[in-house]
Amino acid sequence: MYRSTRGLPVAVAAAAVLFIAGRFVPALAGDTGGAPEGPTIGPEVPAVEISLAYRPELDPGRAGYYGFGTTATPEMIAGWDIDVRPDGTGLPEGSGSVEEGEPLYEEQCAACHGFFGEGEGRWPKLAGGYGTLTEARPEKTIGSYWPYASTVWDYVHRAMPFFEPQSLTDDEVYAIVAYLLYLNDIVGDDFVLTRDNLAGIEMPHRDGFFVDPRPDVQNVACMKDCKDPDSIKITWDSTDLGVTPTEFFKGDEEEGETATAADPNLGLNVYQQACATCHKGGLAGAPIVGDRDQWRTRLAQGMDVLVEHAVNGYQGSAGYMPPKGGQIQLTDEEVAAAVRYMTASASE
Amino acid sequence: MASGIRIKAKLTGDQVEVKTLMKHEMETGTRKDSKTGETVPAHYIQEVKAEINGNVVMTANWGPAVSKNPYLSFNVNGAKAGDTLKISWVDNKGETDSAETTIS
Numbered sequence: 001m002y003r004s005t006r007g008l009p010v011a012v013a014a015a016a017v018l019f020i021a022g023r024f025v026p027a028l029a030g031d032t033g034g035a036p037e038g039p040t041i042g043p044e045v046p047a048v049e050i051s052l053a054y055r056p057e058l059d060p061g062r063a064g065y066y067g068f069g070t071t072a073t074p075e076m077i078a079g080w081d082i083d084v085r086p087d088g089t090g091l092p093e094g095s096g097s098v099e100e101g102e103p104l105y106e107e108q109c110a111a112c113h114g115f116f117g118e119g120e121g122r123w124p125k126l127a128g129g130y131g132t133l134t135e136a137r138p139e140k141t142i143g144s145y146w147p148y149a150s151t152v153w154d155y156v157h158r159a160m161p162f163f164e165p166q167s168l169t170d171d172e173v174y175a176i177v178a179y180l181l182y183l184n185d186i187v188g189d190d191f192v193l194t195r196d197n198l199a200g201i202e203m204p205h206r207d208g209f210f211v212d213p214r215p216d217v218q219n220v221a222c223m224k225d226c227k228d229p230d231s232i233k234i235t236w237d238s239t240d241l242g243v244t245p246t247e248f249f250k251g252d253e254e255e256g257e258t259a260t261a262a263d264p265n266l267g268l269n270v271y272q273q274a275c276a277t278c279h280k281g282g283l284a285g286a287p288i289v290g291d292r293d294q295w296r297t298r299l300a301q302g303m304d305v306l307v308e309h310a311v312n313g314y315q316g317s318a319g320y321m322p323p324k325g326g327q328i329q330l331t332d333e334e335v336a337a338a339v340r341y342m343t344a345s346a347s348e
Numbered sequence: 349m350a351s352g353i354r355i356k357a358k359l360t361g362d363q364v365e366v367k368t369l370m371k372h373e374m375e376t377g378t379r380k381d382s383k384t385g386e387t388v389p390a391h392y393i394q395e396v397k398a399e400i401n402g403n404v405v406m407t408a409n410w411g412p413a414v415s416k417n418p419y420l421s422f423n424v425n426g427a428k429a430g431d432t433l434k435i436s437w438v439d440n441k442g443e444t445d446s447a448e449t450t451i452s
Contacts, residue, residue: 106356114419115356115367115369116354116367116369116419118369118417118419128371128417136382183354
């Protein structure tokens with residue numbers, strides 16, 4: 001709920017760097033000849049230091065000046081720095097009474113939050129719910145749950161009304177907060193809320209929170225006796241399980257010079273065109289693709305033998321494999337790719 | 349603050365729109381306590397009465413089906429701004445509560 005203003009310069013600087021990266025790198029990447037002077041980032045200037053603390057000189061006339069990283073002015077910070085603390089820090093001058101708050105609440109808030117803070121439909125309930133926090137359906141309202149009245153002021157001022165946030169004047173916020181406290185039986189109906197008495201309001205659930213007693217865990221990076229990166233080798237990956245088809249890519253490496261071999265779907269395409277007629281359903285004794293038992297003895301002969309049989313034809317004990325499956329227009333390469341595709345799905 | 353009833357009564361035209369919220373447990377008498385397993389005794393508002401300047405303008409007979417902390421809204425003809433509106437209820441244990449407001 002409470003935003004630290006100390007975080008603001010970092011956030012502004014980070015946004016500026018992201019903006020540079022997002023907008024100008026693509027432009028510069030295609031323009032290696034005439035990079036502008038001054039701070040740039042791009043492939044041709046690899047070592048430019050980009051840090052969150054970086055500020056370009058405030059000289060709009062200088063080439064390459066993009067106006068990023070300008071120090072926030074006091075007015076800019078004041079626009080963001082609207083948080084109100086439990087001790088009243090951040091509250092502006094002003095005041096508002098329960099009486100003034102009632103018509104304002106009915107006009108601005110009651111449509112959703114209900115005339116008594118009971119919440120219309122599924123909109124948030126603002127009042128009541130005392131003693132329900134330990135029940136199966138706790139009702140977390142301002143009175144039953146919120147520990148500080150300052151949060152009510154901050155939230156109403158920051159985010160309400162829902163459709164027009166920050167449209168209320170400071171006095172109107174004071175009056176609405178006073179009325180909300182009245183709806184929760186925290187103050188009487190003649191109460192006037194001011195900058196000075198807001199921090200002193202004792203909310204019913206004020207002592208219902210505690211600081212998490214668990215210690216912070218410190219994980220210090222070692223960065224000593226590190227292994228030489230060159231000595232690190234991948235010794236195992238999923239292809240060793242046989243579940244990842246690798247035959248296509250082996251084919252790429254071995255026969256990468258021909259254009260057809262580079263097509264990873266070549267084997268599949270040839271198979272569907274020429275081989276599937278028999279090998280899909282086991283017609284004429286053909287080993288069925290994907291049936292490991294049928295392929296095991298055949299694979300044992302080695303891939304070269306299988307490809308040779310497929311290209312030149314083969315009379316086996318189970319049946320006859322015609323040369324190239326009868327599709328003599330296929331090249332030897334295409335037949336070999338189809339064999340690799342078919343056996344890949346059968347290998348373990 | 350002492351009363352558990354909140355009232356708003358606003359005159360628009362010749363009608364007064366009354367809105368009230370009553371603080372009450374409204375136990376049905378059929379619910380069981382999750383820890384002890386014993387039935388929670390019934391405790392609910394049986395009669396709600398609205399009076400303007402002492403004349404009863406509405407009586408409502410309620411039962412255990414009405415929700416916890418009930419909200420009630422109704423319109424009344426013939427009242428004037430400045431009239432006194434009194435809302436009161438009696439529950440099945442004989443407890444009672446009432447509140448008054450001025451019609452605005």
